[in-house]
Amino acid sequence: KQEVTQIPAALSVPEGENLVLNCSFTDSAIYNLQWFRQDPGKGLTSLLLIQSSQREQTSGRLNASLDKSSGRSTLYIAASQPGDSATYLCAVRPLPNSGYALNFGKGTSLLVTP
Amino acid sequence: SQTIHQWPATLVQPVGSPLSLECTVEGTSNPNLYWYRQAAGRGLQLLFYSVGIGQISSEVPQNLSASRPQDRQFILSSKKLLLSDSGFYLCAWSVRLAGANNEQFFGPGTRLTVL
Numbered sequence: 001k002q003e004v005t006q007i008p009a010a011l012s013v014p015e016g017e018n019l020v021l022n023c024s025f026t027d028s029a030i031y032n033l034q035w036f037r038q039d040p041g042k043g044l045t046s047l048l049l050i051q052s053s054q055r056e057q058t059s060g061r062l063n064a065s066l067d068k069s070s071g072r073s074t075l076y077i078a079a080s081q082p083g084d085s086a087t088y089l090c091a092v093r094p095l096p097n098s099g100y101a102l103n104f105g106k107g108t109s110l111l112v113t114p
Numbered sequence: 115s116q117t118i119h120q121w122p123a124t125l126v127q128p129v130g131s132p133l134s135l136e137c138t139v140e141g142t143s144n145p146n147l148y149w150y151r152q153a154a155g156r157g158l159q160l161l162f163y164s165v166g167i168g169q170i171s172s173e174v175p176q177n178l179s180a181s182r183p184q185d186r187q188f189i190l191s192s193k194k195l196l197l198s199d200s201g202f203y204l205c206a207w208s209v210r211l212a213g214a215n216n217e218q219f220f221g222p223g224t225r226l227t228v229l
Binding site: 004031034041042043045046049051089091093100101102103104105106107 | 146155215217223
């Protein structure tokens with residue numbers, strides 16, 4: 001069974017810092033990996049999706065990398081802002097490509113202080 | 115653009131009462147639809163998914179059921195709620211095309227508290 005782990009569970013940084021969130025998964029047989037943001041009491045916002053054949057995706061100040069063979073992904077946030085404060089979730093879609101289930105980590109709770 | 119709606123936003127129900135949560139998607143046709151639950155201290159868990167009207171697959175045995183009466187409508191139900199049904203319920207959709215990346219997009223969620 002695919003297990004997804006996110007480290008650290010919580011992170012507090014001052015505004016302006018660059019930071020890295022980590023995600024690891026136990027089975028490298030994945031279809032894709034998706035990073036989400038969740039604000040308190042809200043739904044999930046999709047940030048980036050990386051296909052298994054890709055190594056990274058970028059959107060604005062966000063960059064996500066994927067090393068499928070080692071079962072790792074990182075989300076890099078440049079020049080962090082207080083508005084980036086949220087919980088960040090990583091999810092993998094395992095192969096075989098049936099069932100459509102995403103396996104989620106428990107998230108990293110990020111606080112960016114002014 | 116596509117949007118996904120869920121209601122109600124919050125719900126407090128007594129144990130043993132019925133449940134009906136609704137999810138609708140606008141701006142797309144023939145989507146895959148999903149129900150997830152997020153319980154305190156746990157990751158999101160897929161409960162049901164649907165690839166078409168009347169087609170429901172269950173990922174985990176439970177006290178809940180799902181139905182898809184229309185292409186863009188997905189309903190989560192229970193005949194008798196349990197305390198353990200409390201949680202944050204999220205509906206999601208993805209494009210249903212062969213070879214699509216199946217990126218999933220989530221609704222705003224329903225906070226269910228069973229007392």
